[in-house]
Amino acid sequence: MEELARAAGITVRTVRFYRERGLIKPPRREGRIAWYDDTHLARLHTIAQLLERGHTLNGIAELSEAFDRGRDVAELLGIGSPTEEIPVRLTATELADHFAGDVTPENLQAALDLGYLGTDGEEIVHISRRLLDVSAALVREGIPLAEVLAAARTVRDHADALATLFHELILAHGDEKDVQRLRPLAKSVVEAELSMALDRRLSPPARDIT
Template sequence: MEELARLAGITVRTLRFYRERKLIPPPRRQGRIAWYDDHHLARLRTISALLERGHTLNGIAELAEAFDHGRDVADLLGMDTPTEETPVRLTPEDLADRFAGEATPENLAAALDLGYLGTDGEEIVHISRRLLDVSSALVREGIPLADVLEAGRRVRAHADALAELFADVILRHAPEEDLQRLRPLAQSVVAAELSLALDRRLRKQG
């Protein structure tokens, strides 16, 4: 415990307090000896970084619980499913910096529930760089992250319906393996239709 506290730059008393608050997982016991490892040190450094960014211990505890019970990134991505999306590995500090005060336990729980975020050891993984960049850009424009995530939830339902429609059309006329080859065509149709829909919306408002 003394060695871990020294490496983390905190006192043993603070470390005991974090343990009591369940901010770090319990050590591995071997007889009367408690062994800590690099995962404990990474968690302590994350706690210190989040405290410096204005997060409270209660908020950090809720974040830790959310990520400890979050889905593994392998479950989210599917090891055998091809994807065009690029996952992004983040530390909790990176996530806090991207979304400033919007990285609340409630918003992160919603992102975990949507499957945008997964965990890989001490790292957080966002399933899509494009979605991460867009959502953080919207937050920088003053749109609350909660509203961005709710919009994502509603878009997900429409996207699932569009994917099913496209798959049905293809499978009526081509083998299943053509789905992957022809997916750019479906994406082009959706992008064009969304662009036209935005044009109609802007004309209506004008």
């Protein structure tokens, strides 16, 4: 514990306090010796950075609990493989910076439940750079992250329904190789229909002439 505290630049008392609060995991024990490793040091650095950004210890504890309950990266990247999306690795502080302090335990759990986020030691993996960038852009435009994630859940449901429709349509006249080969056509249909649907929402309503 003394070596860990020295490496983190904090006191042994602080390390012990963090352990008691559940902010860091217990060490590996061999007899009377407690072994800490790089994951403990990385967690202490994360705690320090989050404290500097104004997070409370209670909030950090809740975030840590949500991370520890999250799926690991191997499980996350197994979803929907093969994929055209590019995963992104982030630290907890980089994730917080992306969303201007809107990373609450509730929002974090919603993102984990959606499968947007997974964990790899002290690193976080976002399943899609495109989704990360778009989500962050919407938050910068003033839309709360909680509402962005709620909308994402609805989009996910509709996207699953569309994927099922195209999958069944193509399989009725081919096989799985055809589904992979023709997926760009399915994406083009969805993008075009969404574009026209937005046009209809943005067009001013027709006015009756009397």
